[in-house]
Amino acid sequence: MNRELYGESVVNGSQRESDSEVIDVEAVWAIVRRQWIVVSVCMVAGLFLGIVYLLSAVPLYTSQISVLIDRSNKQFADQLTLGGGVLDDEGSVLSQVELLRSQTIALSVVDKLKLIDDPQFNASFGSLYKSTYRTIVKIFSVSQWFSSDEGDSVADLEQRKRDAAAGVQGNINVTRVGRSYVLTVAYVSPFPNLSQNVANALGDAYLEDSLNSKYEATRRASNWLLERIAELRQQALDTDLAVQKFKSAHGLVTAGDQLVSDQQLSELNSALIVAQSDVAKAKAKLQRIEQIIDSGETDAIVSDVLDSSITNELRTKYLNASKLEAQISAKLGPRHVQAVRLRAEMDEYKRLMFDELNRIAQGYRSEVDVAEAREKTLAANVADATGVSANANETMVQLRELQRESETYRNLYQTFLQRYQEAVQQQSFPLTDARIISRASASTRPSHPKKILALAGFLALGMFAGAGIGAFREFRDRFFRVGDQIRSTLGLEFLGTAPLMAENAAYKAEPVSDPRTVAKFGPIYDYVVDHPLSSFAETLRNSKIAVDLACSTKKTKVIGIVSTLPGEGKSTIAVNFAELLAAQGARTTLIDADLRNPGATRALAQHAQAGVLEAILGNQDLGRLCLVNPRTGLRFLPAVIKQRVPHSSELLSSPGMKSIISRLSEVNDYIIVDLPPLAPVVDARAFAGTVDAFLFIVEWGKVSRRLVRQSVEADSYLFNKCVGVILNKVDQGKQKLYQKYGSSEYYYRTYSKYYNENA
Structure with a gap:
């Protein structure tokens, strides 16, 4: 249906509540309004x-100093210190921050200011608790019962110092100023003078620790260098002695840095090259003069001919005779006696000149022979020296290795000796990389x-x-608040709301003169009759229309009123719904079918002596069992339970109950059946086959949506016959906190003028 x-x-x-992927601003605002x-x-x-x-x-006072990691001494510090004293990277600055927070600095401050005896410091930050704790531990420590008092006092003094240092550490705050090399050291205490003194002492202790650490590092380095220098000195001497012994053992004589054999070989090679050059030169001169002699050229000249006075004189005479012969031949003819004589003198001069050339050529041959002999001698000497040098070079490989080792130790010795001298200078000239640029002062206002x-x-x-x-x-809040939740969660139509009505505990029913009439124990059961123009009455009218539309073919409509849990007000709705139908002129009978908790009977007929149970079991006359409301004409069949009924579901589904419905259908237009709740018992499901339509009652803000949905889904037959849901006990003041724009609740003020709760 x-x-x-x-x-x-x-x-x-299936899941009925859709999840929105977009934030519902209106829902968020509604939550804000509610909470x-x-x-x-x-x-x-x-x-x-x-x-x-x-x-x-307790007010706390903060004093702070500023410490600069000084970079101006970088070059000077690098020259004097072993590891370099300037901080160049982020990690080094952070290391100085941790150093300022360290126990070493704190202990130095404790000793310098004698904080363990300072009453202000001991009164700060739970020192009393610590003292009490140490006293209790000492009392219950069995090992200290048998220890000496002197040892206990020393140990207790050390423990007090450590505790004081921990107190100082716990109140130090060291921060770096931006990306600079300035560190701010702050100390917090309840006393301004104490904060000032401790802050200044922290800066002084940091500088002293820096100086002491550098001095100790330099002193340790000096001692280590001194030991290392002694080792290197001995190793240098040993390696140098090994070189000299190796030379003596292998007959290696050196001049400077080179072997004598290598020097000789070099000189012989140079002399051989010169000799080879002389041989080539002598051969060239000899070859040239032989060419002149063979060609008979009188005009050819060599250097030695120019240097010879005899040859120059003969050449002069030859040229003069040639000139004179040419003149005479030109004047007197070539056959003249004088011309013939002059040509004979020229031939003689020529012969004498070539004889002189042969003598010079003979000298050239002697020079060639001498040069070749010298060349051969030098070549032989070079070959001998090369053999000697090759043998010496094989030995020189080992000698060079010894010399390199000796040179290495000598250089190391010189380097370490220089570093040792620098370290000694540093010991006498300490230098720090930090300085205090701002001293702490006593604070006049508390910082905390x-x-x-x-x-x-x-x-x-x-x-x-x-x-x-x-x-x-x-x-x-997993409950039903508005009608949209009914539709989205249950898939059922929302019929309307019933307001929360306070029951009058002092209300007493009027005495009943006729035992066959109803006696109502509360005004809420006559609410729709007393207030026909109320919103509650309109909700019930809407329910009637829904039933009429769903059961239009039925002459008599059997309507079941159900809820999920007891106490949701279904009996109140059932009584008012039945009264509304009767007041509108419909023949209506209300049956209290909740055989385990007959709420309608307690509201209308506490004086009844028999009812539906007797009708089912005894087939009695319904006219005698039904009570009547003379105001509206409503007939009511109560459920008088004198003892618990364990098989109520069988009774509701029995032929006797069906017979009651059948007989009432003949004389009624509407039969309203107040059924038990769905969650605890199965009575309503057992009776579902007899019902034409169900009205589902849900209490506003009390019953979880999950339970209601499970109850509805448990029986699809009942779900199909359910025409809608009524939200009962609605707090009108709170409901507006759950309304959404566009919903029926949002426009309640607009159409509320159609209702009159007082009429």
């Missing part, structure tokens, strides 16, 4: 705690607590706590 009216909007086991009181209360509580904290907190920040923090804490509580409440 319901599927035909409203479509297939529910499938068993703002919780958040406000938590914020007020947080503000109150903040005020209490400020009133009870920061009142505005503390109040803001507590206020924010209260706000977050309230938001958390509100979020938890919203998470736990």
